[in-house]
Amino acid sequence: MNETPSSSAASAGAPPLRSYTCPWCGLASQGTDLSCRACGATVDVRAIVTRSGWAELPGRKDMAKLQFGHSSCQIEGTYVPVADMNLAREDSVYFAHHVLLWKDPQVAVTAMPLKGAWKRLMAGMPLIMTQAQGPGHIAFSRDAPGELIALPLQPGQTIDVREHLFMVATGAVTYDWSQSGIWFSTREGNETETHYPMGMFLDRFTSPQVPGLLLLHAAGNVFVRHLAEGQTILVKPTAFLFKDTTVRMQLHVERPAGTWRSWRSWGDRYLWLRLWGPGRVAIQSAFEPLEDNGRTIVSHSGATEHQW
């Protein structure tokens, strides 16, 4: 931590200000609250890191409270947590409309048009985002047991998120999306099918000017790690959650030796997502089965290959 204690506090012999840095979101504080104001992580609980280097999403006390702008958000429940927002008059949030759990009657909900509606329609993504303007309470939850991830975004910070995981973001956070670029095609007879193991699109969230807050919901437990420059790791494509924009990704295919193989095709194979550092990557422990019909792969996005 680079910040220095204020001179007045130091001269008075008081404990230095900003002595605690949240291991999850990096917010510096005095550490006197029970939970981090930016992400809700319990204060002063030792970060749980596996021997392999994955850090568990820090525990959060039930009813932990987050501050953003002039508003606050309380995280309620543990199995399928609810984000209960108390919006101030000047603050707004946006969300995919199927995550709304309840709201005060006076909270105005309107549509937020998105670019590329036709392509989104084709890809099965929500066509419109819904936005809510304060003042009042509005609450969100999703449809699977799991964890609510609070990602405070510092001005200028950008994060890439797998599609359909987004829950709610503050009005200052901009939303964009792009092709994921991860795909493979299989063929049987004359039928060719294209598969997108981590989705056709990737959501991108940026907070350009002021600090923003992004809430995601993941199924099961969440683990995060920092990859060093050039460091690589293979993850199940459907377990991928989010990454820093500096992290690159590509398909990786492994197949056991001794199985029949024709030119540029695979019989039995394992499909992985290869992630390259530097940057942060996160995964969820409960993931959907990989959409893979076991047919011969005839083409794919850039991939590395390994034969056992």
Place this chain on the structure above:
Amino acid sequence: MTDNASAELLQRLECQWCQSMNEAGALTCRSCGAPLDVKNLVSESGWREAPRLKDMTEIQFGQSTCQVEGEIVPVAEINLGAGDSVFFEHHVLLWKDDATRMSVLPLTGGVKRALAGMPFVISVAHGPGRVAFSRDATGELVVLPLHPGMELDVREHAFLLSSHTIAYTFVRIKGLRNILFGGQGMFMDRFVTTSAPGLLLLHGYGNVFERVLKPGESILVEPGAFLYKDSGVTMDVETIKLTSGLFGGTGMNLARMTGPGRVGIQSMYVHHATE
């Protein structure tokens, strides 16, 4: 306050969830299993979390007991006393003693129920004997001891079991028909106590929250999240129009719940398609 008065107060502990009185020193409520030594968790917006029942908590009702086992998908194991019985929908039965006698609860309106997709048969297990129940997803057991003269409406298929002293009927919700069954109408279970108290167990998906609405106070709730309400709470569907300017727009349906009374919601719900 005199020492005697203090001692008297201490001898009776009121459960904050079900208002039953408990003996001094009790760790969990005899009637609903709520921990008595844990602070209530109430959000700033006024929702109260259903009490997190400790594993193996025991609850008394009539001559019978119910033990709550497990925490992720909890099981309600009932040890029925002679003369006691519980009724339930057949899909929640987990196991039973061979000797536990079963029968069918006589119901009226069978055809209407069948058309609405509700279980045609409500089964009854009679004591003495053991029988256990659970549902099919992560969630919480909600224990609702019903005092005499109470009427509670419950989302269909959400009730796990009910003691025989509670009368069971069903009501049609006209306002929700467009959302839930595409015009075929929807029924909601109604549990009524007359002179004797009873025990009602629900299973809510995810986490369960309860809020008490004052007379005339309203809250808008995702219809799929509705779990239970006092019969005095009204429920009306409202559609919020959302337009993007490109596709003419869509609508979002929300249920307006208006007090007075309790409203219970579940945080994991089936999302119903918008119009």
